[in-house]
Amino acid sequence: MSKKTTKSVTTGSQAAVEVNKACYDVVPLPKHTQLTSGEPFVLSSSVKIVYPTANEKMRKNAEFLAEYLYQLVGYKPATTTVKPADKYIELNNSLRDNNTEAYELHVDSKSIQINGASEAAVFYGIQTLRKATPLVQGNVVFPAVDIKDHPRYAYRGMMLDIARHFQPASFIKKYIDILALHNINTFHWHLTDDQGWRIEIKKYPKLTEIGSKRSETVIGKNSGKFDGTPHGGFYTQHEIKDIVQYASDRHITVIPEIDLPGHMLAAMSAYPELGCTGGPYEVEKQWGVFDDILCAGQEKTFTFLEGVLSEVITLFPSKLIHIGGDEAPKVRWEKCPRCQAKIKELGIKGDEKHGKEFYLQSYVTERVEKFLNRHGRNIIGWDEILEGKLAPNATVMSWRGIGGGIEAARLGHNVIMTPTSHLYFDYYQTTETDKEPFGIGGYVPVKQVYSFEPEPDQLTAAQKKFILGPQANLWTEYIKTPSHVEYMTMPRIAALSEIQWLDASQKNYDNFLHRLPRLIDVYNRLGYTYASHVFDVQAVLQPHPANGALSVNLSTIDNAPVYYTLDGSDPTVNSTAYTAPFHIKENATLQAVAIRKTGSNSRIFSQEVKVAKSSFKPVTLLTKPDLQYSYSGATMLVDGLYGDKTNYKTGRWIGFHAQDLVAVIDMQQPAQVSEASLRNYVETGEWIFDAAEIIVESSNDGKNFTSVAAEKIMDKHTTHWAEVVTHTLKFSPVTARYFKVTMKPVSAMPDWHPGKGKRAYIFVDEIALN
Template sequence: MKKLLASFAALCLLVSNQTIFAQTEPLISPRPLTLETARGTFQLNAATTIIAAKSLTTEADYLKDKLSAAARLNLKISSTSKAANHKIILALEQNLSATAGKEGYQLTVNATGVKITAAEKAGLFYGIQSLLQLITQQENGKNVTIPFVTIQDKPRFSWRALMLDEGRHFKGEKVVKQLLDDMAMLKMNVFHWHLTDDQGWRIEIKKYPELTKIGSKRKDSQLAWRSEKRSGKPHEGFYTQEQIKEVVRYATERHITVVPEIEMPGHATAAIAAYPWLGTTGEKVEVPVTFGKFKDTYNVADPKVYTFLEDVLTEVMALFPSKVIHIGGDKVLYDQWKSSPQIQALMVREGLKSPADVQIWFTNKISEFIASKGRRMMGWNEIMGGKVHENIDEKETTVKEKLNQGTIVHFWRGTTDMITNAASKGYDLVNSYHIYTYLDYDYKEIPVQKAYEFNPIPEGLDPKYNKHVLGSGCQMWSEFIPEVADMQKKIYPRLAAYAEVGWTDLSRKDYTYFKNTMKLIEAHWKAEGVDVAIVDYDAKTEETKQ
C-alpha cells in the first residue's frame, strides 16, 4: 500500500504540468459528463479538514491516505463542519439519485473549499477519484492546489469490467490487488475473476479438497499456439478461501464487485482430473499442459454431478457477495455427449433435439439453483445456442429449448445479430466482442484507438433495447502469458481506453483529450512499477514496441 500511495504522489507532481497540453479543461480519465471551470484555485494546507459522516469513514480514510502521500499533508477527519472553514466535504444527498443514479456525483471546487456529493457511496468514491486527478503540486510540495471546477458526472453503463483468467496461469493476490487499485482510479466497477478452466482449478472448495490438491497443478505448459515447445517446468497455484475473502474485502472498499467464473459444463478437465466420476466418460485424465478446446465435459445426466456443482456453487456464493455468478459455458465440444448412452437417454427422456439443447437444459438447472440463492446467472453467449464457432455442425447448435429469462448473456463471439436477437427477447447483455476487447490480442489486432472506439451498443440495435446492454468487459486471457510483466504490457495502456468505453458518454468522447490524459495516467502506472507497453496512440494497427 505504501508503494501505491507513493506512486500516486509521483503522479500528482506530474499533474502540475497539465497546462502544457493546452487543454481548455483539466484532464480527468475517464472524461466527465460535464465540467465547467472558473478562474482561481483552492489551496490545500494543514488546516484543511475532511468533513464526512461516520457512515462514510471508509471513503474519508481513503481520501486522507491518498492526500497524505500526494500532498504530504496529514488532514484531519471530522463529522461536523462547525469548526472548519477550510474543508473538503463528502456528503450523501438522496435527491441526487434521480439525476446521478447510484454511481454519479457532483464535485465543486471554489474559494470555500471542495464538496463532493452523491446519492450513494460509490458516487462519492468516484468523485474522490476525479478530485485526486485534479490536484496540482509544485515540486517543492509547498503549494498544493485544485482548480475551481464544477463537475456533474455519471457513467454511461453500469457494468465496467476487467476479466483476469487465472485458470491458465496463476498470478496471485498482490497482482490482483494492483489491478483493483488501477481499476478504481479509472472508475471500473466489476472484477470478473476466471478461476477454473481445463488447465487449473484456482479456488479452494473445502468439501472437495482434490480440486486444488490435484486440479491446481500441471506438469508443464505449452509456450505458443499449436507449438510443441513447452516451458519444461510445472505450474500450480490456488487461492485459499481466506485469501478470496481478503481480495473481496479489498475490492469492496474500492466499490468493485468481484464476479467469480466457475466454468461448466465444458472447460472442466482440471475438475475431472481430480474426480474422474464427474466426466461424461468416467475415465481418468490429467490436467492438460496444452491450451485450446478439450472434449472433457461434465456428465450432465448424472445426478451426482449436479450435487457436486451445487456444493461448489454454495461455497462460492458464501465467499462472493456478488449478485451475479458467471458459469462460463463457452466452447463446449459435444463429442462425448453424442457418444454417451446416458446423455442420449437424457435427450430422449427430456425431449432434447440437439447437444446445444442439452446444454441449455443443463444451464437452466444451474440457473434455477443460483436463483434460489438470490443470485443471477451469467454465461458466455454459447449458452443461447446458435452457430458461434465455425468448426461445429450447425445441426448441433440449433435449439428448441429456451434459456431462462433472468440469465445475463455475455456476448464474446458470433455475429452482432446475436446481440440484437437476445436483447429483443428481453435478455440483459454484457458486450465483450472479442475483436475489440481481448487483451491477449496484440496491439496490431487491437490498437489503443480501436479499443477506445468500441461501442457496446451495436449499430442497428433498436434504441428501445439499449437498456438491456448493461455494459462491457475487457478480457485478459492468460494461456500464453505466464509472466506478470508480459500481462501488464497487454493490459496497460488499453485499460484506460476500456474504462472510457464504459464510463464516458458518447457526446463527450474525444480521442485527442484521451491521449493527453494518458501522459499523466501512464506516469502514474510507471511510478507504481507497472510495465506499460510503448504504443503509437494514433496507429490503426501496429505491433507493440518493447
C-alpha cells in the same frame, strides 16, 4: 509528462508560495465541467478531510482520499467528522439523483466538496480529484469549478483469467486498485479452467489438491514441446473473502466464474467419475478446446455442481454468478449412453439450427440457473448459451462479436458487450509483434478499444436498454507474470473506462490522447508497468490514386519532433525531419522515430512498401468482406503494404467468409500485365484456409471481361496448418485498362476439420499485377 503551472498566491500568513495547478481534464472525462470565477482552493498539509459521522463506507472513502493525496503530493491530510473553521475537503452522500453513481464536485477558496448519490458515487468523485492533482511535493492550487458527473453504464467490467496462469492474492488486490483508478465497478474473476482449478471448495478437497496443479506447460502455441516446470496455485476461502472485501471497500463487485460444462478437465482430473468416459484425465498442459466435458447424463454431475456453487455463493455476495458455457464440444455426449438416455428421458429433439446435444447443454444451463435463482442469484454465460434454448433469467456476455448481444437483447435478456474485436486485452497492441512479449495473436490497439460503441444501430431504443455495459477480458495463456498483466491492461483500460463512462456524443479520441499523459503520470508514480505505444510515431498510410502514390501522415501524442528515412536505415536527428504529409511512389522501407528532449524516444516505426503496377490504383470490391475483418476496405488490396506473417488481425489482411473475393482494379490507362500475385493467410485452427481457385480477367471498358488466367488449388493437408501462401499466376502479356481478380474459398471445410462441411474464411493482403 504533465504540464505544471506555477503562480504566486497568498493564503493567510503564507505569501508568495509556489504552487502547482490542478487540471480537471481527467480520464474518464466528467460529463460537465464548468470553471467558475471564484478564488482557487489551495491544498496544503493543514487541510483536513471531513466525512459524515457513523458512516463506515464514507470513513473509508476519506482514508482513501488521504492516501491518494499522499501518493501524489507527499503529505496525508487528516480525516475527521468535525468540520474545521479553516480550509477543508468535505465528503457527503446526500445528493439526490436517479443515477446512484452520480456526484458533484465543487471547488471554492474555502473548500472542496464532493457530494454523491451514494458512497460509491463519492468514491468516483474522489477519483476525479485524485487524477486532477499534479504530481508534486508541496501545495496544490485547485481552480474554482463545478463538476456534475455520472456514468453512462451501471455495469463497467474488467475480467482477469488466473486459471491459465495463477497470480498471488497480493497482485489481485493491486489489480483491483487499477480498476478503481479507472472507475470500474465490476471485477470478473475467471477462477477455473482445463489448466487449473483456483478456488478452495471444502466439500471437494481434491479440486485443489489435484486440480490446481499441472505438471508442465506447453511452449508457445501447442508446439508439442513443454517447459518441464510444474505450475499451480489456488486461493483459500479466507483469501477470497479478504479479496472480496478489499474490492467492496473500493465499491467493486467481484463476479466469480466457474466454467461449465466445458473447460472442466482440472475438476475431472480430481474426480474422473464426472466425465462421460471415467477418465483418467489430467490437468491440461496445452491450450485450446477439449472434447472431454462434464457428463450431463448422470445426477452426480449436478450434485457436484450444486455443491461447488453452494460454497461459491457464500464467498461472493454478487447478484450474478458466471457459469461460462462456452466451447463445450458435444463429441462425448454424442456417444455417451447416459447422455443419450437423458436426451431420450427429457424428450429432447434436434432441429435445423442445432443438434439435440446442444439442447442438452441448455438443460444443464437452466438446471444450474434454477439452483442459483433459488439462492437469490442469477447467471451470466458466454454467448454460446444462446445455442439451444436460452435460460429464462440469463445475462449474455457477447464475446464472438456483437451478434450474440444483439440476439439476446432482442429476446429481452440483459447483455454485456465484450467482443474480441475491440475488448480482448490478451491481443497484441501493435503490429510490430516481433518487439512484443509473445502472445495469442490478434490486434487491439488503444484506438480500437476507444472506437467501440456498445449499443449497435441494429437495436431499437427499447432493446438497447438491455445493454448493461461493456467489459474487457484478459486471458492469460501467454501471460505469466503480474508485470505482463499490467502491461497488457494499461493504458487500454483507460480507453475502456471512457467507453464505459461517457455518452457516445462525448467521446473524442484526439481529446482523449491529449488527456492520457496525465493519467500515465499517475501510472509512473504508482510504479505500474504499462505499454507505451501511444507515445510512438503514429502513421497513417493511404493509397492516393490521383497521385499514383502512398500518402504518409506521421504524428505523435505530444507533437514530439519526428525524423524518418526511406532506405531502411535507422533514423536520427540528422535524418529528414517530418513537417508535412508526403508521398511514396517507389519501393521503400519507411522508418520513423520521435526524438524527445527528455530522452524518452519512441520505438522505431518500420514499414516496407512494395510497389507493383497495380499499386495505388482505384479498386472496387464486387463482394463484401466480413464486417469484422473489412478494415479500410478495397484499397487494402493495392496499397503496397503486406500483412504480418503471424497475425491476421493487424488491419493489413482483409477477410471474406462465405463469399468469393472479387475485385476490379482500374489501371487508369491501358497497361501490359503478365503476372498476378496474391498472398493468402492460412490458419486452419481459426477456420482460415488457402484459396481453392483464382481467376484473372481483363477488360477495356470495365464491363465485358475476358479470361486471362486461372488456377485451381488443391489442399492436401489432413491436419491443421498455418502459413502465408503466395500464389503467382503467369500468363502471356495482356494489355487492358481493367483487371478483375476472383479468389474462391474452399466450398466446404474437409472432414478432418471441426468445421467440416462449412465454408472457410479467406484472407488476402495484396493483389500485385506486373
